[in-house]
Every structure is written in C-alpha cells, then in structure tokens.
Amino acid sequence: MTNYYKVAGHEFGVSIPDGNPLCGQLSQYEPFRIEKGENCIFEVEVVDKVDDPADKEVVYAGPEDPEQPLVKLYKSGEKWIYEMAVCSGRPLAARMESNAAFTRGRVETLSEKGALFGLNNALMLMFAFRTAGMNTLEMHASVIVNGGKAFLWLAASGTGKSTHSKLWLKHIPGSRLLNDDNPIVRIMDDGCVEVFGSPWSGKTPCYRNEHYPLGAFTRIRRASFNKISRLSNFEAYALLYSSSSGFKTDPAMGDALHATFEQLVMKCPCYVLDCLPDEEAARVSSAELLSIKD
Amino acid sequence: MKAVKGFKLRTLLGEHIIVADGPSQINFNKIVMLNETAAFIWQKLVDFGECSLKDLTDAILEEYEVDEPTASQSVASTIDQWKQIGLVED
Secondary structure (H helix, E strand, O other), rough: OOEEEEOOOEEEEEEEOOOHHHHOOOHHHHHHOOOOOOOOEEEEEEEOOOOOOOOOOOOOOOOOOOOEEEEEEEOOOOOEEEEEOOOOOOEEEEEEEEOOOOOOOEEEEEEOOOOOHEEEEEEHHHHHHHHHOEEEEEEOOOEEEEEEEEEEEEOOOOOHHHHHHHHHHHHHOEEEEEEEOOOOEEEOOOOOOEEEEEOOOOOOOOOOOEEEEEEEEEEEEOOOOOEEEEHHHHHHHHHHHEEOOOOOOOOOHHHHHHHHHHHHHHHOOOEEEEOOOOOHHHHHHHHOOOOOOO | OOEOOOEEEEEOEEEEEEEEEOOHHHOOOOOOOOHHHHHHHHHHHHHHOOOHHHHHHHHHHHHHHOOOOHHHHHHHHHHHHHHHHOOOOO
C-alpha cells in the first residue's frame, strides 16, 4: 500500500507492505492524506531488511538520556543510515537508509512495539532534511492559535512548553492547540511566515492539518516570577537555531538553515518568557503577544 | 594553537558570528559575536591550521594600520577569551 501525504505544502509518499501491522496504525497521518502525490519531494518504503554496513561512520549520536529517544546518524559512502531507539538502553526500534539527497528512504522496523515510533522518526528526519533548503523548519515547539495567529513556545524538553499551552487553553479565551511538539514553520513564496500542524506531535495526539500566520516565537524559561521580554536579533537567532531539526553539520543544509533563520529573525517578533506554571504566566504572555501589531 | 573543530564563521544581519555546526560541538549552545578584527583573526586561525600568537599578530600588522603592541595585545586577549569558551586549543 502506498499513501501520499501533504504536510506544510510538501508532498511525500509512504509505502508499506500489505498485511504489515503499521498499515492500521497511521491514523495520525490521516488528516494529511492526499489522493495522489504528483510532486513528492521524498518517498519512504518500509522493507524487510535494511543493511547495516560495516563501514558506516557516526556523524551524529544524540545524548544518552533515559527520558529521550536515542538517535544515531551514520554515513556509509554516499548513503545516510539512521538508527533510533525509544530511549537509550532499549533495543533499536528501526533503521533507515537514505540516498544523499534525502529523496528516497528505506526503513526496517526492528520491533513490533517500536514500529510506529520508528516510522514516525524516519519520516520526520526525511522531512526536516529534505525541506531544509525550502525555507521550511521542523521545530521543537508547542503551538497555540489565538486571534487567527500562531504562537510558538520553544524550550528544551521538560521546561514547560506544553504546560504553557495548557494555561492558554484554560485561561485565555479563543485559544486552540495546533500542535504540541513538532509544528512546521515555512516562509512562503510571498514572504509570509506560516505555521503548519503536522502528523507529529509528541505525546499529545493533536494532528491538525491547518496553518496560520506566525504571531511570535517565545522561549519559555523557568523562573520564580512572570515576565516577558523581546529578544535581540542575535538572541532570536540562537533560539531558532537550537529549536529546529535539520543537520547543521552538512554544509548545504547548514547554509540553507542559516538563511531561513536570518529571514525569520528579521520578520518575526521573538520573546523570552520567564515564568511560573500558573495562570498569571498566561495573562502576562497573552497581554503582550495578543497586542502585537502587524 | 589551533581552532577547535566544529565551528563556523557566518554573517548574520551584517555582523560576524561563530556558530557550532559540527557534531563534536553538539553541546555548545552559544553563538559568539565577533567584531571585524576578531573575525579576521578567526579566519587566519582557520587558514593557518596550527599557528602562534606571533603569526596572528603579523597577519594583523599586514592587514591593518596598527602598531605592534596594539596588535599583539588584541590577538592575545581575543585568543585568551576563545580558549576560555572552547573555541581555541593548544
């Protein structure tokens, strides 16, 4: 079975052998499914076997945090090899190989339980790497829509992005969650910056095929008080840099991401919110963010 | 001494910055802003590979109209700062 999807305006295809249990586990992708992929930017195929080449060289190994998924990226000749586990110390969930251009990927799932996790991560990686040169960022953020605009909360895992979204949902009228972990930010051909929902949303099942103009990027920082401040362009750049997927080590991808960050820094309001996990935090952030003028 | 691997000099909104682009610097979460002279020193450091304070001072003297004590002072303090934050190693 081959399904086609369109995320943030980019089409891709996913092929899974009939009878594979994954076929029945793709409900999070359903809102993004399209009939036919005419302009696919990449295709990923689930296969029985992906070789584990002896000559592979590590180019990236994520931190070994028992709370976080473990990812490793290798190169073998022209090919990229990507391995992932639900967390460090657990067996591998999947292995993917991709061509150099990230247009074709083959995924082998290595455990039935981790199969969907593996496929999700493989697709997220292909999407982030393939679209890096297309003014598109896959970001680590939680997103609230209010007044027709999207507000992103950015921070390392466990800081309080989702918590701040929940506070807006509870206390700020007109708020909706667009995505809780991996929204897509794209500079459109007309120069407008749009925020898209995606089939990937961390632990919160929130898979909305909707998009809204960007309101602001806000870094969440834990504090003993609530205060919101504008970031300088350089601080904003550092924030976007550390919150985006993509592989900055690859020269072409690094240059493309840099160009996207630079445009965003000039176009978009960026803030830091020092906050407690309380109602006043949402009041303080919304008072500033909802009064931004175009 | 030499530049530590994994950093890249870029231009952001007309200013020079150093960002950690390499996988070896995955935990380096800073962006370092450089003035014109510092950017020049960094570029020379990368071009030279392995070099001394004197090599860098000579490069400055060739490029800019400054006296030797000013140039050597500028190189020494810049390299010292970079060593502290891990951009340069012996």
